[in-house]
Amino acid sequence: MSKESMDDLNNAGLAPYSPAWIHSEVTRLVDLVDSGEMPPIVQLGHPVLRMRANELDGQLGPELLQGFLGAMRTVMLDAPGVGLAAPQLGIPLRIAVLQDLYETNPEIATAREREPLDYLEIINPHYRPVGDRTAAFYEGCLSFNGYQGVVERPADISTSFLDADGVPRRRNFSGWQARIFQHETDHLDGTVYIDKALTRSLCANHEYPRWANPGIDQARVGLGF
Structure with missing residues (x-):
């Protein structure tokens, strides 16, 4: 959020991250997106990315929650990205x-087990590995602009979450869908992918085409990780 917005809230007596602050700021974000303006995506170094987020427990109300989910989807697609956390x-x-409905190279899609993921809203999500299978591929993050790094993650997970109506859901995910779910859920625990990345794999976006192969073997040799 801008300094001016923070100043306005402070002047109104709303402490940052209090329930009243969250309600006011979410309302502002929804109104901003409804007006056709995209809010900035918070970047690494902002303290909110290092906080354990609060469980949603009626803080927003049904109408505001629906508005916020719609705003989040709009920002995600505008970025563009395949996931966005509050x-x-x-x-x-x-x-x-x-x-994740973007077209991709069939060879890369096969190697990364990248299947289309229809739009999904997850509230208070949790995941756990299923089995011992893991996969390591490059990831990027809208909150760490300009870089990508290899992260090894469980390849198969079991998840639980609430949908927008508060109905408990359980789903299993594999491959790239599992990676997206883990990446976004990690954000809610104050974890960014770079915390789990093989740091020697880190590369700037303009260098990534060197290593944009179905697998990461060439990158392992070239970058020594």
Whole structure:
């Protein structure tokens, strides 16, 4: 959020991250997106990315929650990205939206087990590995602009979450869908992918085409990780 917005809230007597502050800031974000303006995505170094987000427990109300989910989806697609967590908009609530319907090279899709992921809203999500299978591939993050790094993650997970109506859901994910779910849920625990990355794999976006192969073997040799 801008300094001016923070000053306005402070002048109104709203402490940052209090329930009243969250309600006011979410309302502002929804109104901003409804007006056609995209809010900035919070970048690494902002404290909200290092906080454990609060569980959603009626803080927003049904109408405002629907508005916020819609705003998050709009920002995600505008970025463009395949997931966005509420802390990335400065809001410490356990909410994320996911969607991966982009076309990709068939060889890369096969190697990375990248299947289309229809739009999904996850509230208060949790995940756990299923089995011992892992996969290591490059990831990027809208809150760490300009870089990508290799992260090894469980390849198969079991998840639980609430949908926008508060109905408990359980789903299993594998491959790239599992990676997206883990990446966004990690944001809600104050974890950014660089915390889990093989740091020697880190590369700037303009260097990434060197290593944009179906697998990471060439990058392992070239970058020594």
